Amino acid sequence: MPWFKNAIIYQLNKDHLLDKQLVERAINACHFSPCGNTDSTKSGWISPYGEKSDNTLMLDVDGQLLLRLKKETKILPTSVIKQALAEKIAKQEAALSRKLKKTETAALKDEVFIDLLPRAFSKYQFFWLWIDTVQKRVIVDTASFKQAEDLLALLRKEMGTLAITPLSSETPLEKTMTTWVRNAERHPPLLLGNEIELKDALEDNQIVRCKNQEMDSNEIYVHIDAGKQVSKLQLVDERGVSFMLNRDYTLKRLKFDASVLDKNEDFMPEERDKKCEADFFIMTSTLSETINSLIQKVN
Numbered sequence: 001m002p003w004f005k006n007a008i009i010y011q012l013n014k015d016h017l018l019d020k021q022l023v024e025r026a027i028n029a030c031h032f033s034p035c036g037n038t039d040s041t042k043s044g045w046i047s048p049y050g051e052k053s054d055n056t057l058m059l060d061v062d063g064q065l066l067l068r069l070k071k072e073t074k075i076l077p078t079s080v081i082k083q084a085l086a087e088k089i090a091k092q093e094a095a096l097s098r099k100l101k102k103t104e105t106a107a108l109k110d111e112v113f114i115d116l117l118p119r120a121f122s123k124y125q126f127f128w129l130w131i132d133t134v135q136k137r138v139i140v141d142t143a144s145f146k147q148a149e150d151l152l153a154l155l156r157k158e159m160g161t162l163a164i165t166p167l168s169s170e171t172p173l174e175k176t177m178t179t180w181v182r183n184a185e186r187h188p189p190l191l192l193g194n195e196i197e198l199k200d201a202l203e204d205n206q207i208v209r210c211k212n213q214e215m216d217s218n219e220i221y222v223h224i225d226a227g228k229q230v231s232k233l234q235l236v237d238e239r240g241v242s243f244m245l246n247r248d249y250t251l252k253r254l255k256f257d258a259s260v261l262d263k264n265e266d267f268m269p270e271e272r273d274k275k276c277e278a279d280f281f282i283m284t285s286t287l288s289e290t291i292n293s294l295i296q297k298v299n
Contacts, residue, residue, distance in 0.1 A: 006250065007250070010164040027067060031057065049273050063133040067129040071127070074122060075122070129151055135292070140152070187297045208223050256283070264282060
């Protein structure tokens with residue numbers, strides 16, 4: 001079910017890029033297909049309702065669009081490649097009665113890789129992407145900007161362009177979070193949690209992490225007064241969600257309260273598709289409010 005665990009937030013810059021039909025054409029042009037014998041990785045869109053579902057590749061609930069990407073990666077252990085390459089080099093050198101050149105060895109390595117690919121194991125990853133046509137945002141359920149950009153690249157490939165920028169503010173977020181903690185500021189409904197990471201402003205490898213710690217404690221203030229800034233901070237939304245806010249504006253370890261998760265528990269097992277839509281509606285409604293409050297708080 002589409003309960004996001006992370007969120008990288010992008011703001012759309014052009015209204016016409018939110019066109020549902022344009023997005024639909026883009027994902028239909030890149031439906032997932034498995035790796036072929038010479039493919040090391042393949043990515044494509046699948047139905048948000050499940051891999052075996054015959055439903056559309058896009059779920060639309062009141063202007064909130066949900067997409068799901070599947071990525072297959074062929075796994076070839078380095079030790080297997082080295083052993084096969086060593087055997088092939090030895091055989092070739094024996095046939096030529098000389099040592100191989102670097103270029104010849106490199107060519108053999110490529111051959112070995114291609115030969116082994118059909119027998120490699122596959123690793124599968126799944127990613128959610130939420131397009132908010134109301135607030136004009138794109139939210140990717142991943143903790144990695146690289147993975148987020150890989151997903152967005154598939155849309156850009158078919159749409160031609162996708163004018164979006166990661167969430168940001170004029171004031172560096174670590175400075176803003178440090179001010180919140182040092183001044184024990186309250187900005188309901190977003191409250192300070194009990195987990196924090198601080199880094200030295202000059203020496204980025206000097207890190208202090210605290211869990212189950214009151215934010216208005218002297219222990220925290222000592223580190224801030226010594227020049228450390230808040231790089232990660234747990235925030236709790238009284239409306240039913242908590243998360244770690246990172247200095248790059250990513251939301252990690254999203255957790256929804258039982259009061260939110262249990263709202264759609266009355267669906268029968270055969271109503272799986274309806275429950276998926278209902279869960280997505282609840283999640284987007286809750287998380288949209290959280291993101292709006294966060295943007296208001298950091299600006």
